[in-house]
Each structure stands twice: as C-alpha cells, then as structure tokens.
Amino acid sequence: xxxxxxxxxxxxxxxxxxxxxxxxxxxxxxxxxxxxxxxxxxxxxxxxxxxxxxxxxxxxxxxxxxxxxxxxxxxxxxxxxxxxxxxxxxxxxxxxxxxxxxxxxxxxxxxxxxxxxxxxxxxxxxxxxxxxxxxxxxxxxxxxxxxxxxxxxxxxxxxxxxxxxxxxxxxxxxxxxxxxxxxxxxxxxxxxxxxxxxxxxxxxxxxxxxxxxxxxxxxxxxxxxxxxxxxxxxxxxxxxxxxxxxxxxxxxxxxxxxxxxxxxxxxxxxxxxxxxxxxxxxxxxxxxxxxxxxxxxxxxxxxxxxxxxxxxxxxxxxxxxxxxxxxxxxxxxxxxxxxxxxxxxxxxxxxxxxxxxxxxxxxxxxxxxxxxxxxxxxxxxxxxxxxxxxxxxxxxxxxxxxxxxxxxxxxxxxxxxxxxxxxxxxxxxxxxxxxxxxxxxxxxxxxxxxxxxxxxxxxxxxxxxxxxxxxxxxxxxxxxxxxxxxxxxxxxxxxxxxxxxxxxxxxxxxxxxxxxxxxxxxxxxxxxxxxxxxxxxxxxxxxxxxxxxxxxxxxxxxxxxxxxxxxxxxxxxxxxxxxxxxxxxxxxxxxxxxxxxxxxxxxxxxxxxxxxxxxxxxxx
Amino acid sequence: xxxxxxxxxxxxxxxxxxxxxxxxxxxxxxxxxxxxxxxxxxxxxxxxxxxxxxxxxxxxxxxxxxxxxxxxxxxxxxxxxxxxxxxxxxxxxxxxxxxxxxxxxxxxxxxxxxxxxxxxxxxxxxxxxxxxxxxxxxxxxxxxxxxxxxxxxxxxxxxxxxxxxxxxxxxxxxxxxxxxx
Numbered sequence: 183x184x185x186x187x188x189x190x191x192x193x194x195x196x197x198x199x200x201x202x203x204x205x206x207x208x209x210x211x212x213x214x215x216x217x218x219x220x221x222x223x224x225x226x227x228x229x230x231x232x233x234x235x236x237x238x239x240x241x242x243x244x245x246x247x248x249x250x251x252x253x254x255x256x257x258x259x260x261x262x263x264x265x266x267x268x269x270x271x272x273x274x275x276x277x278x279x280x281x282x283x284x285x286x287x288x289x290x291x292x293x294x295x296x297x298x299x300x301x302x303x304x305x306x307x308x309x310x311x312x313x314x315x316x317x318x319x320x321x322x323x324x325x326x327x328x329x330x331x332x333x334x335x336x337x338x339x340x341x342x343x344x345x346x347x348x349x350x351x352x353x354x355x356x357x358x359x360x361x362x363x364x365x366x367x368x369x370x371x372x373x374x375x376x377x378x379x380x381x382x383x384x385x386x387x388x389x390x391x392x393x394x395x396x397x398x399x400x401x402x403x404x405x406x407x408x409x410x411x412x413x414x415x416x417x418x419x420x421x422x423x424x425x426x427x428x429x430x431x432x433x434x435x436x437x438x439x440x441x442x443x444x445x446x447x448x449x450x451x452x453x454x455x456x457x458x459x460x461x462x463x464x465x466x467x468x469x470x471x472x473x474x475x476x477x478x479x480x481x482x483x484x485x486x487x488x489x490x491x492x493x494x495x496x497x498x499x500x501x502x503x504x505x506x507x508x509x510x511x512x513x514x515x516x517x518x519x520x521x522x523x524x525x526x527x528x529x530x531x532x533x534x535x536x537x538x539x540x541x542x543x544x545x546x547x548x549x550x551x552x553x554x555x556x557x558x559x560x561x562x563x564x565x566x567x568x569x570x571x572x573x574x575x576x577x578x579x580x581x582x583x584x585x586x587x588x589x590x591x592x593x594x595x596x597x598x599x600x601x602x603x604x605x606x607x608x609x610x611x612x613x614x615x616x617x618x619x620x621x622x623x624x625x626x627x628x629x630x631x632x633x634x635x636x637x638x639x640x641x642x643x644x645x646x647x648x649x650x651x652x653x654x655x656x657x658x659x660x661x662x663x664x665x666x667x668x669x670x671x672x673x674x675x676x677x678x679x680x681x682x683x684x685x686x687x688x689x690x691x692x693x694x695x696x697x698x699x700x701x702x703x704x705x706x707x708x709x710x711x712x713x714x715x716x717x718x719x720x721x722x723x724x725x726x727x728x729x730x731x732x733x734x735x736x737x738x739x740x741x742x743x744x745x746x747x748x749x750x751x752x753x754x755x756x757x758x759x760x761x762x763x764x765x766x767x768x769x770x771x772x773x774x775x776x777x778x779x780x781x782x783x784x785x786x787x788x789x790x791x792x793x794x795x796x797x798x799x800x801x802x
Numbered sequence: 803x804x805x806x807x808x809x810x811x812x813x814x815x816x817x818x819x820x821x822x823x824x825x826x827x828x829x830x831x832x833x834x835x836x837x838x839x840x841x842x843x844x845x846x847x848x849x850x851x852x853x854x855x856x857x858x859x860x861x862x863x864x865x866x867x868x869x870x871x872x873x874x875x876x877x878x879x880x881x882x883x884x885x886x887x888x889x890x891x892x893x894x895x896x897x898x899x900x901x902x903x904x905x906x907x908x909x910x911x912x913x914x915x916x917x918x919x920x921x922x923x924x925x926x927x928x929x930x931x932x933x934x935x936x937x938x939x940x941x942x943x944x945x946x947x948x949x950x951x952x953x954x955x956x957x958x959x960x961x962x963x964x965x966x967x968x969x970x971x972x973x974x975x976x977x978x979x980x981x982x983x
Binding site: 261262263560562563564566567568570571599645648651652653654655657658660661662664665666667 | 833834835836837838839840841846859860862881883921922948949951952953955
C-alpha cells in the first residue's frame with residue numbers, strides 16, 4: 183500500500199464519522215446535560231469536590247472521568263459553549279476508531295476487516311446519541327478503555343511481557359471511571375484467553391475479583407435507589423426478551439422499516455437475512471475450529487449482559503460498546519469473503535443491506551437530537567437575553583410544549599446560570615404529557631395565584647415560545663390574567679418569594695435574600711390537597727446559635743388540628759417535615775397552616791425575635 | 803506492528819490537533835451567548851382587520867393561519883386582546899366581529915350561535931343561519947373596561963371537522979374590533 187493509500191485507509195472511517203454525525207458535532211445541550219453542567223456550582227471546598235467527583239448520582243452511577251470531570255472541567259473553561267464538548271467527544275471517537283481498526287487487524291490479520299469493522303460500527307444507530315449528546319459521552323470513553331485493555335491483553339498473550347499485563351491492569355482500573363460496563367472486561371479477556379491463549383486465562387482471575395468487588399461496592403453505594411426505568415428483572419424470559427429487542431435494534435432493519443412506514447415483512451426479512459448471515463458465519467467457522475467469530479459474538483453478549491436485566495429502559499445508545507463486537511464480526515466475515523473471490527458479491531450485498539438503512543437511521547436520529555438541542559439552545563440563550571434586559575425580574579415562559587419541556591426545562595438549565603426564578607406559566611400544563619416516573623411538573627410552574635400577583639406588581643415578565651424565538655407577551659398575558667376570575671390559592675408556596683405574599687399570614691418578618699424569618703408563631707395559607715393521601719411538606723432552617731442552645735420543638739396545626747411535635751437539634755438542623763393531611767380537607771379552597779416554636783433568638787442590634795427561616799410549604 | 807505504531811502516532815497527532823481545536827474553539831469567555839428576544843414595542847390596536855394588519859401578537863388562541871392575506875379560520879373558542887378605545891371606561895364601547903359562513907358550514911351545521919365575554923362580562927349570544935358575510939355586533943357596558951387592555955373571548959357552539967384535517971373549524975373571520983361610542 184502506498185503512503186497515500188495508507189492515509190486514505192486510516193482516515194476514511196474518521197472522515198465518514200464526521201460526515202455522518204456532523205449534526206452531532208454541532209449540537210447543543212439537552213436534558214441531563216444541565217444536571218452535569220450544574221454540578222460545578224455545588225463545589226465550594228475540597229469535600230464538596232470529592233462529593234461531586236465520586237458520590238453516586240443519576241441512578242447511583244459513579245463516572246468520575248466521563249461525566250463529573252468532563253463536565254466540570256469543560257464548563258469551567260468553556261461555559262455553555264457546546265462545540266468544545268462535542269469536539270472532545272469526537273476526538274475521543276477518533277481514538278476509538280483507530281483502536282478498533284488496530285484490534286480488528288491484529289485479530290483477523292486482514293486489512294479489509296480492519297477497514298470494514300469501523301465503517302459498519304459507524305453505521306450503527308447506537309452511535310447517534312453518544313455523538314450528539316454530551317451526557318452519553320461515557321459510552322465513547324468506555325469503548326476506549328475496553329478496546330485498549332483488550333489490545334494490551336492481546337499483546338501480553340503474544341509477547342508474555344509483564345509490562346503489557348500491568349498496562350491491562352492500569353487501563354482496566356481507570357476504565358471504571360468511565361462507565362460501569364467496564365466490569366465486563368475480565369469476561370472478554372477470559373474468553374479470548376480460553377479460545378486463543380489458554381495458558382493466560384488464569385491472569386484474568388484477579389480482574390474478575392476486582393469486577394466482583396466493584397459490583398458489590400457499587401450496589402452498596404447505590405443503596406436502595408428505586409427507579410421504574412432502571413428496575414432489574416433477572417427472569418430468563420425477561421432477559422431473553424430484552425436481548426431480542428437489542429438484537430433488532432443493532433441490526434437496524436426493523437426500526438428502519440417501521441420508521442419509513444414500509445411493510446413489516448421488509449424489516450422481518452432483512453433481520454432474518456442478517457441474523458442468518460452473522461450466526462451462520464459464527465457456526466460455520468466454529469465447526470472448522472476457527473473461533474474468532476465466536477469471540478466477537480461473545481464480546482457483543484458479554485458487553486450487553488449487564489444491561490439485559492434493565493427491561494424497562496431498552497435504549498439505542500446502550501449498544502455503543504456491544505455493537506463493536508458485531509462490527510468486528512461482520513468485518514471479519516467480509517475479510518474472509520474477500521479472500522474467497524466468489525463470495526465478494528454476497529458479502530457486499532449483506533454489507534449494503536445493513537449499512538444503508540442503518541446509516542440513514544443514524545442520520546435521522548442525529549438530526550432529531552440536533553433539532554431538540556437547537557430548540558433548547560434558542561430557549562436558554564433567549565432567556566439569558568431576557569434576564570439581561572429585565573434584571574431582577576421573574577421570567578415566565580408560556581407556550582412551552584411537551585418536547586421543549588423534556589428537552590430543556592426538565593433538566594433545569596437556568597439553575598446552571600444561577601437563576602432560580604424562571605418558570606413556566608400554568609397554561610403550559612395542558613401542553614405537556616406528564617411521566618409519573620420522572621416526578622411532577624408542578625415545581626417548574628409558577629402557580630396561577632403567584633403569576634397574577636407578580637404581573638400585578640410588575641415583578642415578572644412573560645415570554646411566549648414562538649418557533650425558536652421568545653416574544654415578550656407580558657402586556658397581553660397580564661390582560662388575560664386580569665380578565666379571568668381570581669385564581670385559587672397555590673398549594674405550594676415559597677415564603678421567600680414576593681409573589682406568594684398574599685398567602686403569607688401573620689407572624690412573619692420581611693423578605694431577606696430568598697428566605698423569610700418567622701417569629702415564635704406564624705401562619706401561611708394553602709389550597710387543600712386535590713386528592714386523599716397527599717402530604718404537607720415544610721422546609722426551612724434553624725440557626726446554629728439557636729440550635730446550640732438545645733433542641734427546638736416545632737408544633738404545627740393544619741386548619742386548627744394539632745400535629746405531632748417535631749424536634750430540631752444539632753443532629754437534624756434542617757426543618758424538613760412531612761404531615762398527613764386530614765382527608766376532609768381534600769378540595770378545600772383555603773386551609774390555615776400555623777406553627778409555633780418554643781424558643782426564639784435575637785441578634786444584637788436587631789430587635790426582632792427570630793423563630794425559624796423558611797422556606798417552602800406545600801402539598802405533595 | 804510497525805504499521806500499528808505508525809497508526810498510533812498518527813492517531814496521537816490527530817487527537818492532539820483535535821484537542822487544540824476544542825481548546826481554542828470558544829474564545830468568548832462569557833458563559834453563554836445571548837439571543838435577542840422579540841420585545842413588545844408596538845402599541846395594541848383596538849381594531850384588527852387581517853387584510854391590513856398581518857401581525858398576530860394580539861391573537862391569543864383559537865386562530866389558524868392567515869389565508870389569502872385577509873382571513874383566518876377560527877376554532878370553536880377563540881380569544882383576542884384589544885386596546886380599550888378612548889372613553890370606554892365612561893361610555894362603554896361596541897364590539898364588532900366580521901366573519902363569513904361558507905356554504906359547507908350552513909349545509910352541514912344548519913346554523914351556529916356565537917357567544918362572547920369581554921373581560922368576564924357576558925354579552926348576548928346570536929344565531930346565524932345563512933351563508934355569506936355577517937357581523938356580530940354588541941354594546942359593551944363601561945363596567946367591562948377595567949384596564950387599557952381588553953380580552954375578548956368568543957365561543958361558537960358548532961364547528962366543522964374536515965376529514966384528515968384534524969382541526970375544528972368554526973368561523974372565517976376577517977376582522978374584530980372595539981369601536982368608540
């Protein structure tokens with residue numbers, strides 16, 4: 183191969199990646215990105231830095247390199263300029279492509295396979311999300327660690343040099359910081375050793391031990407996290423069903439046929455042909471005692487195995503790492519066919535049967551992710567402008583639809599910039615389809631009573647989402663609100679915000695930086711619960727000075743009915759209490775919540791007798 | 803192996819170049835770019851004639867896209883905000899809705915009744931049973947005008963559901979306004 187040919191050989195998959203996923207490179211942030219971008223705001227000292235880096239978050243995962251360090255470093259350097267994040271992801275993806283080519287060439291001894299494998303992998307719809315959504319970068323980084331670990335292990339078995347073995351250890355251990363799927367590596371290495379270098383399989387036993395310890399520790403740290411979407415079902419039927427769903431996704435044709443409104447049989451037939459080709463190749467080669475295809479299929483199954491119990495969350499991009507196995511398998515198949523001249527047309531036909539629909543689908547997914555991110559970008563950047571031209575005012579967003587809510591608002595993007603006073607109008611509730619597994623929408627909506635109050639006193643401006651722009655509709659919206667009957671009381675209030683003033687009763691002092699001090703006795707008013715079984719939540723703080731004097735007793739009444747007295751002390755300095763609502767208060771327009779603390783404090787120079795600082799009162 | 807070493811070297815160079823690109827991609831150190839919003843600058847109008855005023859910022863809900871530059875289909879409920887005309891707080895005003903009932907509406911529905919509220923004050927409804935141009939005109943008492951903006955909320959009792967369209971079509975409206983008394 184000439185020098186130019188070599189460059190072409192190695193660069194073509196990279197160029198193909200950039201061309202196919204160009205929109206991903208241009209994407210902005212969506213959804214979980216904002217939670218990660220906000221992480222840096224929680225870091226105030228070394229202890230909080232350690233928490234941000236290593237505490238189990240987001241379904242109990244701990245991914246310090248691919249999520250915590252990635253987002254904290256990039257948000258520190260680049261803020262909300264998404265391009266830099268995606269360029270980094272693409273740079274890492276280039277490393278993955280090179281590693282895949284090297285590993286495939288080394289295992290198959292075929293330049294054709296080494297070229298075909300990354301090309302087919304890039305066509306997979308599993309790549310669309312990680313290359314367009316920064317929160318899924320962990321997949322890209324995890325692939326790097328696994329491919330590099332495998333490469334080093336292969337080199338170890340080839341040379342027997344301990345340096346490679348220690349290299350395996352280093353990469354393997356670091357890989358846990360990318361994604362917990364890294365724990366499958368010992369199984370991959372063991373399978374390789376058993377099939378091709380049997381005397382080295384014992385070297386994988388300590389790796390298994392690390393994975394087992396990691397699994398146990400991870401589970402313990404994760405604690406009792408329960409989540410519908412991450413519920414695990416280990417029954418054989420459920421595992422098989424999930425595997426079948428992933429198999430259909432990785433071969434793309436059923437999804438392609440469905441998406442393009444083609445007859446079902448096209449997807450089924452295509453799936454059958456590709457499945458027969460791949461599995462037939464594995465069996466044919468295994469009968470001839472050539473086990474490399476079996477190893478590649480093993481990679482797919484091993485990498486997928488931790489995900490099979492998660493039956494409620496079958497997701498395209500979870501196949502990012504497992505799809506490497508299918509790509510190497512198919513690449514190897516093409517390499518073998520290439521050597522048998524007469525099989526080339528068949529191999530080419532199979533490649534096209536997979537690659538064209540799959541790449542088209544990947545492109546569609548990437549464009550969809552880009553479009554969602556663009557809507558989010560327009561919204562957040564427009565709100566940033568609104569905050570600049572209306573300093574100090576609450577921003578109310580109207581006409582936020584379902585997609586924009588889930589892509590943008592739900593992730594709390596405004597908190598990244600320190601804005602806690604951007605809400606949706608109550609009218610948006612009719613446009614959004616709630617998902618009970620993702621919590622209520624209410625915290626993102628300013629209650630109608632507060633909207634009316636804030637428009638009346640001029641402390642809020644209203645913007646309507648119009649395509650990708652925000653239009654100031656304050657005047658119109660205020661007219662509509664004024665033309666309607668007085669809104670009911672809110673069932674959730676923050677006494678630290680001026681627009682809830684009408685629901686703040688006697689016994690309170692003035693607003694101070696988002697909080698309000700109570701006296702010894704204070705009252706608020708709420709709308710009653712809309713259904714039985716709801717709870718009253720109360721959130722506030724006691725001062726250190728006060729609590730150091732001894733336990734403080736907090737006695738609360740709901741519409742005159744005394745509730746159990748709670749204690750605030752040094753062990754529990756935060757007021758975070760829940761009370762059952764009496765059932766006869768359901769649907770009541772106005773109920774009185776009153777509380778008394780048994781002791782107050784006063785600060786020198788300040789004549790006030792201070793009880794507690796609040797805080798929120800609400801029906802949950 | 804030589805091949806791989808060369809490749810890895812190239813990969814390293816490429817990665818370094820891409821990282822450099824990433825590091826220099828954003829010279830702007832502001833945490834976020836700003837995107838200009840559309841701020842309300844135009845005064846509200848008390849009369850909207852769609853052939854003359856293509857702007858839709860006073861149409862709150864229930865209006866479909868402008869057709870032929872002069873009219874819009876409405877949903878069975880539609881709402882508009884208008885500037886209160888001079889003297890409305892003392893003299894009241896007149897509400898005028900100009901609309902058309904096309905043949906399919908009367909052929910299918912026989913008649914339609916329009917009701918209206920102006921700032922929560924209900925006005926008498928009226929039934930229309932012929933095709934062609936119509937006007938719904940009502941006197942509004944001065945007590946309905948509490949602020950410089952007036953919200954007018956129309957309700958139509960029947961509507962068309964063209965197959966495959968998905969919309970509920972009530973009236974073909976060409977203008978709506980508040981006239982000074």
